Amino acid sequence: MSTDYALSKLFFDLQNPAAAAAYRADREAVLARYDLEPGVRRAVLADDVATLAPRVNPYLLRYYCTAAGMSDADFLAQIRRLG
Amino acid sequence: MAELVAVVAASHAPLLARDWDRFEAPLKTRVSAAYHQLGAHLAAARPDVILAIAPDHWTNFFLDNLPNACIGVGAVHGGPPEPFMAGFGHTSLAGDAAFGAHLVATALAAGFEPSVSHKLKLDHGFCLPLWRMELDPLPPIVPLVLNCLEPPMPSPARCAAWGRLLAQAIATYPGSARIAILASGGLSHSIGEPTMGAIDPAFDAACIAAFEAGGDEAVATFLEDALPAAGNGGHEVRTWAVAHAAAGGNGFRLVDSFPIPQVYVGCAWATWTPATKDGR
Numbered sequence: 001m002s003t004d005y006a007l008s009k010l011f012f013d014l015q016n017p018a019a020a021a022a023y024r025a026d027r028e029a030v031l032a033r034y035d036l037e038p039g040v041r042r043a044v045l046a047d048d049v050a051t052l053a054p055r056v057n058p059y060l061l062r063y064y065c066t067a068a069g070m071s072d073a074d075f076l077a078q079i080r081r082l083g
Numbered sequence: 084m085a086e087l088v089a090v091v092a093a094s095h096a097p098l099l100a101r102d103w104d105r106f107e108a109p110l111k112t113r114v115s116a117a118y119h120q121l122g123a124h125l126a127a128a129r130p131d132v133i134l135a136i137a138p139d140h141w142t143n144f145f146l147d148n149l150p151n152a153c154i155g156v157g158a159v160h161g162g163p164p165e166p167f168m169a170g171f172g173h174t175s176l177a178g179d180a181a182f183g184a185h186l187v188a189t190a191l192a193a194g195f196e197p198s199v200s201h202k203l204k205l206d207h208g209f210c211l212p213l214w215r216m217e218l219d220p221l222p223p224i225v226p227l228v229l230n231c232l233e234p235p236m237p238s239p240a241r242c243a244a245w246g247r248l249l250a251q252a253i254a255t256y257p258g259s260a261r262i263a264i265l266a267s268g269g270l271s272h273s274i275g276e277p278t279m280g281a282i283d284p285a286f287d288a289a290c291i292a293a294f295e296a297g298g299d300e301a302v303a304t305f306l307e308d309a310l311p312a313a314g315n316g317g318h319e320v321r322t323w324a325v326a327h328a329a330a331g332g333n334g335f336r337l338v339d340s341f342p343i344p345q346v347y348v349g350c351a352w353a354t355w356t357p358a359t360k361d362g363r
Contacts, residue, residue, distance in 0.1 A: 003146065005146055008145070009145070009146075012141055012145050012146075015141065015142075017166055053275075053277075057141070057232065057233050057275075058274055058276040058279075058315055059140060059141060059232055059274055059275050059315075060141060060275070061275045062274055062275030062279075063275075076279060076280065079275065079276065079277055080277055080278075080280075081277075083278060
């Protein structure tokens with residue numbers, strides 16, 4: 001699967017703590033600024049790591065899940081299920 | 084002519100900053116001792132400049148512009164932007180514009196085409212070792228950002244060529260500057276992928292054995308074969324391959340190496356004795 005640029009850009013931008021806080025407060029408002037495919041957008045809103053993982057660099061995925069408020073334990077459980 | 088006075092390498096990990104206060108005392112003691120040994124080694128070499136090689140963790144570069152290698156030529160670099168690095172205390176770091184420009188010119192003349200930045204932000208890859216080594220004062224830093232995170236990456240053979248180029252640039256730099264090299268990264272680790280947290284002690288041991296054996300071409304061959312199974316974070320060992328070749332593959336000495344599952348990284352710390360100008 002090829003890299004999803006818009007999704008990657010969202011994850012990249014959310015490294016900024018202020019942007020991450022705004023995202024946690026209102027995901028829909030932030031997502032409206034990114035040209036995400038509908039299925040990818042649904043996966044983001046659902047924290048569907050299995051759908052997101054093949055589309056982005058693993059580091060960006062890790063950063064995103066932290067920025068979105070996911071615990072390390074939850075992220076590890078989700079990502080390891082894909083192995 | 085400038086002189087290469089020390090070559091060192093260290094692993095880094097965000098959790099060595101973010102979770103430091105949660106770690107048991109023995110772990111903190113062992114990690115601190117390793118970094119301090121490198122710091123003492125560097126301090127004894129009295130470097131005027133540290134040429135630091137590290138990956139960029141999506142700090143300066145993104146998919147719209149992703150250089151394989153970038154040299155920071157600015158007089159000042161930005162400090163680490165990650166909140167967990169606040170304790171480092173440096174919101175900016177001095178650079179060395181003259182040596183940076185010489186390094187770029189040497190690279191271009193030798194058939195390398197690095198990207199150039201006049202204002203890099205140095206993330207934890209650069210700054211975690213600088214922090215934990217407790218260098219005081221911190222010498223000016225000339226950063227070489229090496230892409231170790233997103234394919235395509237520079238081949239291990241190209242990393243070795245970069246190392247030889249760094250040694251050449253130092254040897255041809257006018258003046259009497261004392262220059263040290265710091266490589267930051269690795270060893271095996273896996274971040275954000277299904278094997279996240281996996282550490283491969285066999286790879287780490289083989290990697291160390293390859294550096295101990297000497298030749299930079301053999302190191303490159305080993306890494307070409309072994310890196311695909313060392314986790315995506317293992318690619319950071321490419322920075323070590325640069326340092327190894329810069330030292331002429333000479334005098335590798337392991338300071339410490341052990342897996343640290345708490346930070347998801349097979350960590351190691353090492354020094355080289357750079358080959359002297361007359362080949363000894």
